[in-house]
Amino acid sequence: MNNDAIGVFDSGMGGLTAVKELNRLLPNENIIYLGDTARVPYGSRSRETVMRYARQDAEFLRKHKIKMIIAACGTVSSVVGTKPFIEDMPFTGVILPAAQAACAATKNGRIGVIGTPATIRSGSYAKAIKSVNPHVSVIGNSCPLFVHLVENGYTDRGNKITRLAAEEYLEPIKAENVDTLILGCTHYPVIKDIISDVMGEKVTLISSGMEAAKYAHSCLFERDLLSDRTEMGKNIFYVSDSTELFKENAENFLGHPVEGEVFSCSLGE
Numbered sequence: 099m100n101n102d103a104i105g106v107f108d109s110g111m112g113g114l115t116a117v118k119e120l121n122r123l124l125p126n127e128n129i130i131y132l133g134d135t136a137r138v139p140y141g142s143r144s145r146e147t148v149m150r151y152a153r154q155d156a157e158f159l160r161k162h163k164i165k166m167i168i169a170a171c172g173t174v175s176s177v178v179g180t181k182p183f184i185e186d187m188p189f190t191g192v193i194l195p196a197a198q199a200a201c202a203a204t205k206n207g208r209i210g211v212i213g214t215p216a217t218i219r220s221g222s223y224a225k226a227i228k229s230v231n232p233h234v235s236v237i238g239n240s241c242p243l244f245v246h247l248v249e250n251g252y253t254d255r256g257n258k259i260t261r262l263a264a265e266e267y268l269e270p271i272k273a274e275n276v277d278t279l280i281l282g283c284t285h286y287p288v289i290k291d292i293i294s295d296v297m298g299e300k301v302t303l304i305s306s307g308m309e310a311a312k313y314a315h316s317c318l319f320e321r322d323l324l325s326d327r328t329e330m331g332k333n334i335f336y337v338s339d340s341t342e343l344f345k346e347n348a349e350n351f352l353g354h355p356v357e358g359e360v361f362s363c364s365l366g367e
């Protein structure tokens with residue numbers, strides 16, 4: 099048993115899709131969330147820069163009493179890959195949990211992956227999927243505009259700009275007849291209705307943030323690190339840009355207004 103918080107970070111607000119699932123699965127746990135909203139997006143930056151930012155984010159979380167770190171960011175998870183990153187406490191990215199869920203979901207053995215340019219370039223999902231099931235075909239495409247559209251609130255199902263971008267990005271994946279699509283960036287579940295409209299209802303969508311949260315649950319359970327708190331846990335949010343902007347847009351990710359304190363912080367240089 100351990101009553102320390104679970105630390106979660108992302109380049110911006112996408113990691114809130116993991117927080118939402120953690121709150122549902124583990125309502126008695128405290129969560130400390132860090133969104134590097136001043137430097138989002140990470141997905142168009144070099145590996146070196148993403149790695150440096152990821153280290154700074156993890157260092158920030160470590161200043162708090164935490165028992166696990168979740169990199170709720172497809173880009174960070176891809177760049178970290180299998181390199182040693184956090185070794186003194188449980189750590190997960192989003193890639194392997196999402197790959198396992200997609201392999202379990204596919205019936206025709208054809209899985210699509212969408213993510214940021216850095217994520218798709220790294221081939222991280224394809225490698226993880228092949229490690230789970232080498233017989234599955236993987237078709238990936240990057241969707242560079244999605245993060246900007248989501249961070250700016252272009253998220254309602256009828257939004258014409260986001261729909262047009264989705265049609266453009268998803269067309270090559272649809273053409274490959276996939277039956278499962280990994281939303282390989284934690285921002286994308288916020289526009290899952292639009293993505294589903296374009297892909298068709300028969301395609302199963304896998305949320306990488308949600309799968310990472312499920313993985314964290316089983317990881318803490320297996321290590322006997324779950325909290326024994328009987329009252330509801332608390333969320334505390336830190337962001338490197340405006341707290342007001344965060345509160346305005348976070349509702350899109352959480353499905354309800356932010357519950358918990360929001361502080362601003364500075365990271366790295």
Ligand code: DGL
Pocket residue numbers: 108109110112113138139140141142170171172173174214217245282283284285
């Ligand atoms: N949430 C990040 C991810 O999952 C995307 C945002 C970014 O490019 O920083 O990749």
